[in-house]
Amino acid sequence: MAANTISLSISSNVATSKNLNSLHSRRFVAPPTICFPKSNPGLLSFSSTTSRSPVRASASQLMNEPLHDQRSLTSPTVVEVDLGDRSYPIYIGAGLLDQSELLQRHVHGKRVLVVTNERVAPLYLDKTIDALTRGNPDVTVESVILPDGEKYKNMDTLMKVFDKAIESRLDRRCTFVALGGGVIGDMCGYAAASYLRGVNFIQIPTTVMAQVDSSVGGKTGINHCLGKNLIGAFYQPQCVLVDTDTLNTLPDREMASGLAEVIKYGLIRDAEFFEWQENNIEALLARDPAALAFAIKRSCENKADVVSQDEKESGVRATLNLGHTFGHAIETGFGYGEWLHGEAVAAGTVMAVDMSYRLGWIDESIVERVNKILERAKLPTTPPESMTVSMFKSIMAVSLW
């Protein structure tokens, strides 16, 4: 049960502790009973008789469900993000877009603007509109379909959202809905934060990356040509609805990209989760529904816990940036859209871990474990060959915010 993994310094974004058992044992002094049934023997089992922190209270619930029981999977797991009067639930489960009451309870007003992109719209826009309007004829839904990709996460694209909202004469009592991956969530969230100085919004993330990371915690924004996410707002949604069925249409490369963030949670604060991942990475890549649901929930719990402690990243929240300083440099230097975010984070994580090892802060065994799990997840473990040291230095001098 002993875990040997990594923590990060907040300031330098590199690993800092040789022996993190103590850290993790403090965080997980009371791990839950987590047992997968024998029908799924490839997954690791932990057990403990003590209770967990509130934010993880429902973790064992899903893990104890029989796998492949669709009835239980459609009953959402709820992770609460505790932010006082800005608190909100994350619903996780299969088929949640078919449960219109979940979404409708968080819609304010009678006017909704769905913000999505060219790839997601043909797959899930009709389903989302149906979920918003079924049995609710007073609600009218507008939609704006943006081009797909990180390179469009900019002011020009954001203006298309404002244009649509204004042309549709939406007033302050409208609700914006982000339907798509992280780029859509970040842009829709920032548009909601800024439209008429703030309207309500809902996140419906359709990628692993968005489901485990970008949709949770209220970081919204757009890129500038000189760096990522330099313009934005901290702005919390009314709810996050994670329908794991949407992952059925996700390309393999994007699936792997999202796992980079899942792995990050294990590395920075959840040793048992990291061990679980080491034993289940192939199940995740094969989209085993129960494995995915557990990984998403556990990731959201970790993120919600961090965000609740430090909403505006004045301290511990910066640990979530493991691999992101190098990763952002790769994305900036290589051009947005060449590498997926998680791919850059994976290579950046290896670089951060390598630096920590060279500084004598962590054992070589950790470097090996990080490399190994990322390789098994089909993620890059080295930066693009064309990225020179001087390119990293130049970009990171701006990126180190």
Add this chain to the structure above:
Amino acid sequence: MAANTISLSISSNVATSKNLNSLHSRRFVAPPTICFPKSNPGLLSFSSTTSRSPVRASASQLMNEPLHDQRSLTSPTVVEVDLGDRSYPIYIGAGLLDQSELLQRHVHGKRVLVVTNERVAPLYLDKTIDALTRGNPDVTVESVILPDGEKYKNMDTLMKVFDKAIESRLDRRCTFVALGGGVIGDMCGYAAASYLRGVNFIQIPTTVMAQVDSSVGGKTGINHCLGKNLIGAFYQPQCVLVDTDTLNTLPDREMASGLAEVIKYGLIRDAEFFEWQENNIEALLARDPAALAFAIKRSCENKADVVSQDEKESGVRATLNLGHTFGHAIETGFGYGEWLHGEAVAAGTVMAVDMSYRLGWIDESIVERVNKILERAKLPTTPPESMTVSMFKSIMAVSLW
């Protein structure tokens, strides 16, 4: 002492009560001792032995100062905006830019970005930089000089602020300073709200309009080609520094424009202040320092009081929009920059008052008083001839947010 003036309905932005003595007497059940000395006999005197609400606690202080005593004028009057952990002071007085400690105590970090425009920069930028750095060599100041005018209050101009901040590699611990009128304050504030998801900022308003209205209360933002202030944020400054000396360089037309907002406070919630204005409008136009200082302070007190009750305009704050619904339509229909904001508000106020009268909500005498004081202030009391009813209807259908 009885006042006969106007209140507005929040929803329709028109006057709603025939007899507002009761409203005003509730608000001013405890008016202060306010006496101008005999050396300034043109100004009206009120008196009362009861105390005022906290936000007006210092009102009598300035009014009891001997006029033209420069020493006393350089000692700032302070109006507190009470917003919990987002509370901040408004400093009002002559020569405050010479008191570097006032500004420096609110600067966070060692890097400052002054946002100003082509008209204000030659007049006050050096003075502001001196105030920020005098005896404080660790602070470095960057500046960005924007084109002047409402027609530049848009996304393209805003991006110049982000560009400068990013090129200067400012991090989260920097401070933005808005030096200029309402357009600069609104844009700098929104830039501060959005840069790296929020950095500190300070308002140094240099017009009456900005000093009595736009710099106070945290409304920031930019225009869209289809309407004013449709994109923005509620974002509060660290402080507002009103150096009344900056009004010495203000063109007469802009001076009058600012008085439209001063008059508004009298109309919506401060009968005694309105009466005082009726007796002192020429002193204000002649830039009598004590009259100006009193009008600015009393206006800020009124605004701070409203904002403290309703920061995000879910209720009473909407009363501050008297004349603005029609006024925004004039600005939008006529093209930003043709009329100054206060000029449009003045004509819009007459339209709102006229509508209220036609609806039977107010007496004719109020219509006459409003027309008269606006005319004396050299402000327009009718919309541009080219604005047709159908233009108003079309624009206001979008503007009615």
